[in-house]
Amino acid sequence: MTKLIPHPLLSLTLLLVWLLLTRFSLGQLVLGSAVALVAGGAMSTLEPEKTRLRRPLLLPGYVLRILRDVLVSNYDVARQIVTNAPRRPGFVEIPMELQDRNALALLAIIFTAMPGTAWIEYDRARSVLTLHAFDLDGQQDWPGFIKQRYEKPLLEILG
Amino acid sequence: MSHLDAIPLWAAILIALLLVAGSSLVLIGSIGLVRLGSFYERIHAPTLGTSWGAGGVVLASMLTFSILGGRPVLHELIIALFITITMPVTLMLLGRAALYRDRAEKATDEPPKRV
Numbered sequence: 514m515t516k517l518i519p520h521p522l523l524s525l526t527l528l529l530v531w532l533l534l535t536r537f538s539l540g541q542l543v544l545g546s547a548v549a550l551v552a553g554g555a556m557s558t559l560e561p562e563k564t565r566l567r568r569p570l571l572l573p574g575y576v577l578r579i580l581r582d583v584l585v586s587n588y589d590v591a592r593q594i595v596t597n598a599p600r601r602p603g604f605v606e607i608p609m610e611l612q613d614r615n616a617l618a619l620l621a622i623i624f625t626a627m628p629g630t631a632w633i634e635y636d637r638a639r640s641v642l643t644l645h646a647f648d649l650d651g652q653q654d655w656p657g658f659i660k661q662r663y664e665k666p667l668l669e670i671l672g
Numbered sequence: 673m674s675h676l677d678a679i680p681l682w683a684a685i686l687i688a689l690l691l692v693a694g695s696s697l698v699l700i701g702s703i704g705l706v707r708l709g710s711f712y713e714r715i716h717a718p719t720l721g722t723s724w725g726a727g728g729v730v731l732a733s734m735l736t737f738s739i740l741g742g743r744p745v746l747h748e749l750i751i752a753l754f755i756t757i758t759m760p761v762t763l764m765l766l767g768r769a770a771l772y773r774d775r776a777e778k779a780t781d782e783p784p785k786r787v
Contacts (some may be wrong), residue, residue, distance in 0.1 A: 534767065536749055558677050580739075583723050591697060591720055594703060604712075622756060625764065626719060626759070626760070628701075628719045628723065630716075631712065631715045631716055631719075632760065632763075633742075633767045
């Protein structure tokens with residue numbers, strides 16, 4: 514199984530994108546599956562770091578929470594830009610437990626998509642993440658908040 | 673505009689709300705990009721447009737063409753997906769370039785020092 518489909522998640526995603534781009538039909542399903550499998554095989558010659566999802570069922574809930582949080586953050590930042598309310602921008606340093614490269618890349622996407630936070634730097638030697646917060650007063654305890662709300666669920670999903 | 677008459681009123685209202693909300697976020701993000709004080713603050717503003725700004729427009733488009741076509745039209749989701757996964761590359765590059773510059777110039781007020 515792992516020989517035939519070395520990157521099941523990547524292949525599945527590619528197949529889904531293929532089916533979204535074309536109109537769904539049996540022929541496109543076969544063609545898309547072939548492309549997804551070949552691309553998955555090609556990917557393994559690059560020898561990327563592999564990430565195993567131990568509890569993939571937790572992922573949809575996590576994604577929904579992110580979408581909601583990004584929406585709330587959109588509203589907050591939009592309001593602060595429009596009202597020009599006093600706020601305190603600044604940097605936050607967060608010691609991270611998460612080591613997996615792919616999971617860190619996912620976190621980078623999340624924090625960049627979230628208007629209230631910006632991913633500035635991750636220092637691999639110290640495992641410290643530097644974020645820039647649009648308003649430091651928006652949270653009492655930034656490192657605790659980020660770790661509890663975004664890092665811990667990811668660690669659980671990866672197991 | 674005639675073919676748009678096929679859209680029922682409730683859907684038209686929902687679509688209009690999504691479009692206005694999405695484009696307002698893009699507009700506010702652009703205003704923020706002009707008005708905000710420091711470079712690091714300005715990084716936050718355009719993400720309004722690339723997250724739910726684009727999201728609102730994408731949802732509105734999906735709803736419109738699903739109703740007009742009589743079948744679910746979902747390929748707009750790919751636009752949202754690609755915006756989401758490519759935008760961090762630009763912003764991180766800009767952020768790190770600014771950080772590098774500020775460290776090199778030893779700007780005192782902005783970035784945390786490397787230990």
